[in-house]
Amino acid sequence: MRVSRGTRLSLRVVALGYLFVLLAVPIGVILWRTFEPGLSEFIASISTPAAKSALNLSLLIVAITVPVNVVFGVATALALVRGRFRGRGLLQAVVDLPFAVSPIVVGVSLIMLWGVNGWFGALDRAGFQVIFGIPGMVLATIFVTLPFVVREVEPVLHEIGQEQEQAASTLGANGWQTFWRITLPAIRWGLTYGVVLTVARALGEFGAVIMVSSGFPGVSQTLTLLVHSRYIDDHNTYGAYAAATLLMGIALVVLLLMTLLDRKRSDR
């Protein structure tokens, strides 16, 4: 299709303008506000005990969520693509549930399950606190991030087909060897994106986590919850900006790390 120069230019202006207004301006404003008073102010704001604890908690939740989602996400994707079992259609629909359900609802349902008066309340009464503790926040985060790895790996599995795996088996590889040497390297890009999305969402999850967090600064506040409480409860606008910038920074570092790691591996 031939498009005139004028149309092409105006299409570009519209697309870029849209991105600018929706993405670049808000991020730019936060960055500008954060660094306007100087770098030392920023560092002071993100090294308060509450901020340090929030950072640690956020990273801890990510560190638990990512491996769990990688293992179960890849297994689920394999079952969905390769499996021939009854209820596959149902599983297919269930995987998307976290996308469809509001995070608040997830939080409420977790309280109903694990709270003192919930189905599994016995655990809480026995002294292992799930709700208003770290386990509850991890559960909530795993729930909302569950589809990412599955949905990124699934199309790649479809695309690579089974011939390479079959070739490996005719060459003497057992199921486990085939998975490690053939399947995993083939899906690594999908898996990488799945992990990046999981990390981003785990860092940024608010609705589900705030429901099951006790919200005490320095105890059970993630970075995202800290941004919220600094802005709303403490009216500490600058502190909120600084924490938000830190959040963005971590997400960016994760994205860069994953890309670099992957490039290194495929170079070899």
Next chain:
Amino acid sequence: MITVTSARKQYGAFAALDDVSLDIPSGSLTALLGPSGSGKSTLLRSIAGLEELDSGTVTIEGRDVTDEPPQRRGIGFVFQHYAAFKHMTVRDNVAFGLTIRKRPKAETAKKVDELLEIVGLDGFQHRYPAQLSGGQRQRMALARALAVDPQVLLLDEPFGALDAKVRTDLRQWLRRLHDEVHVTTVLVTHDQEEALDVADRIAVLNKGRIEQVGDPVTLYERPANDFVMGFLGSVAHLGGQLVRPHDIALERDRATALALDAKVPDSPGVIDAVVERVVPLGFEVRVDLRADSGERFAAQITRRDAAELQLREGETIHARAVGRSSVVDHDPALAI
């Protein structure tokens, strides 16, 4: 020797293999030939263990492997679309089976280099499959399959995805390789020319059954039925019988035709036909004809005969069969 006994495989209502039994002698190069859906690939994949039989057994060199997974059958398998390990170099692809078997590094490297030389990919060790042509990828896949010293080499339409020139080259090359390596080889193909060219034995399959097994000459000259005759080489319908086009003689004089035809037992008789087209094919000439019954057929005659006859399009000529390859009468149910 590979022995398949009473193999059955059903996909829903479709019988891919319907009670197939077949012996493949050690050291032979056997082609499984048939149209698509005839079960030839299913049979090959069942020998490899990539497909599980509903019933029946597979033995390889006297060992019953029916319940063994592919990795314990001692086979090498080559796929139509190469199944190259895309994230590995050519060297790692070929070395895969040896790496899995934890052979010493030096031994593996030596074997890989030897094989790459045999398949003509010396110097390509550090390339990735994406940097190879189709023919090169398939040769790499062959080297990879041969690296583990398989008892049998199974090839599933190995040249099907390649263009015509590369296909014929690789065919010749496979034939020579087989003469050197002597590994029992089974090749699946739907191309009768390929089967005749490369194989020393051919099994013709149709609708999940084996129609005939034999050497190429036997199958061409004494086909067991119309299906085999029609699938190997071209055929013409002449007076309700199947005849090879080069077994049809054309006469200007009807009396001569009748007299000569009387000497041929069980002949379809003399057919009067109109010449529709005369096509020179180099050494031979193909004459497209239409019988009085409306049935069209083609005769293939030598240039000299054609020159003597001085055929013109639109005139009537008398066709007769000089001999028949087929030993069976025309069965309309099997007509191609």
